[in-house]
Amino acid sequence: MDNSLKKLQPLAISILVVAVLALIAYFIAPAVKPTTESFLETTPQAMGIRFLFLAIGGMIALLICYFTRDSELWDVTAQQVAFMGIGSIIYGVFAWLFNGVTFAIPAVSQVSLRPAIIFPIFFGYIFGPVVGFTTGAAGNIIGDLFVGTVSPHWSLANGLIGLIAGAAKLFSDRKQSVDIGTILTGAGGLIAVVFYLMYPATLIALPPDYKAAPITWLMGYSVLIGCALAIAVRFILPNRQRWVAAVLWGSVGNIVGLSLASLADIWVNKYPLADAMVGEFIPAAGANLIAVAILIPLLLFVYETSKEQSEES
Numbered sequence: 001m002d003n004s005l006k007k008l009q010p011l012a013i014s015i016l017v018v019a020v021l022a023l024i025a026y027f028i029a030p031a032v033k034p035t036t037e038s039f040l041e042t043t044p045q046a047m048g049i050r051f052l053f054l055a056i057g058g059m060i061a062l063l064i065c066y067f068t069r070d071s072e073l074w075d076v077t078a079q080q081v082a083f084m085g086i087g088s089i090i091y092g093v094f095a096w097l098f099n100g101v102t103f104a105i106p107a108v109s110q111v112s113l114r115p116a117i118i119f120p121i122f123f124g125y126i127f128g129p130v131v132g133f134t135t136g137a138a139g140n141i142i143g144d145l146f147v148g149t150v151s152p153h154w155s156l157a158n159g160l161i162g163l164i165a166g167a168a169k170l171f172s173d174r175k176q177s178v179d180i181g182t183i184l185t186g187a188g189g190l191i192a193v194v195f196y197l198m199y200p201a202t203l204i205a206l207p208p209d210y211k212a213a214p215i216t217w218l219m220g221y222s223v224l225i226g227c228a229l230a231i232a233v234r235f236i237l238p239n240r241q242r243w244v245a246a247v248l249w250g251s252v253g254n255i256v257g258l259s260l261a262s263l264a265d266i267w268v269n270k271y272p273l274a275d276a277m278v279g280e281f282i283p284a285a286g287a288n289l290i291a292v293a294i295l296i297p298l299l300l301f302v303y304e305t306s307k308e309q310s311e312e313s
Contacts, residue, residue: 007069008062010076010130011163014084015058018137018159022054022152025145033148040149050152053264057156060260061133061163068170073128080131087123087135091116092142099147114284115291116143120162121250122299125169132162136257153268157261164253168245178241181248182231188255189227192282196220199274204283215278223282226289227251233293243297250292258285 026047029040041047065074094116120139124132137159144150171177200220203212230251234244262281265271271280 007074008065010074011061011065011133014130014134014137015061015159018134018141018155019051019054019058019152021138021141022051022150022155025141025150029145029148029150032145038148049268053153053261053268054156056264057153057160057260061160064163064167065129068167071170073166073169074130076128076130080127083123083127083131084134084138087119087127087131088138088142091119091123091135091139092146094119095140095143096146099143114288115295117158117161117254117288117291118250118295118299120158121165121246121253121292121296122303124162124164124166124253125246125249126303127166129163129166132166133159134162136160136162153264154261157257160257160260161250161253164256165246165250168249174241174245177245178234178248181245181252182234185227185230185248185251185255188252188259189224192223192227192255192277192285193221195274195277196282199278202274202278204279215282219283219286220278222286223255223289226286226293227255229290229293233297237297240297243300246300247293247296250296251289254285254288254292258288 026040026042029035029038030042033040035042068074095114098114098116120132120136123135137155140155140158141150144155168177168181171180196215200215200217202215204215204219205212230247233247237243259277259281262276262284265280266273266276
């Protein structure tokens, strides 16, 4: 096999494992919660289109790997495989604790407050993009399974978040990584605002009774606010460029991953563009981005401090 293709093997295996886990989850989920309550669609057609978009997302991940295949970041050791399992379990448990039933956010679909999104970003940035991908995708499947549902394309989106966060280290020059991350994060915030201004009257479901109401302006601008906070970290912590890179590329990962999953729901759930981008993407990404900007520096501080203390002892 060509050496360039060998670089793709670890990620390809990870994508295959995620697909198998999602398929198994479809058989377990109805036992956790009846489909009449979870509204999980298990028809071959419903499952097929979701796995189709999982495959498309997997191809995007493999293309990122292929075009950056010269980097050692794509190599996976036995220790990293262990971190994949650890990260997936941690993310799965915390995703379950902050699920869409208990911590619901007004949106078209079931969107939850998810500070746990920091874990795929953390594992991707510290241990590599393949570890981040597996943590995000497999962890999301575990978290969803706890509440009796499965969403293959959204799990893949969570995987992309971890993978793209790890891609921050593909740049040999950290300043270049931070600069490009800043530009992409800012562009993502502006694009989200354009969608909101195009469809400001989009209806969302307001918990706890889930009555339909127009999206609020604060929610409409939440992605821009989150992106602004992420960029602000660069100036608040000028001497912590590693933390800044993790925040910015974690933000880029959220924008890319969640926008792709939301666009997929145009076909999966028959949403119009307004519902997909304003009613689903903006509520999900806005909350995530704000959590990333605040919590990633704190998590990295704890990690680096504990690492230094263990090395001293």
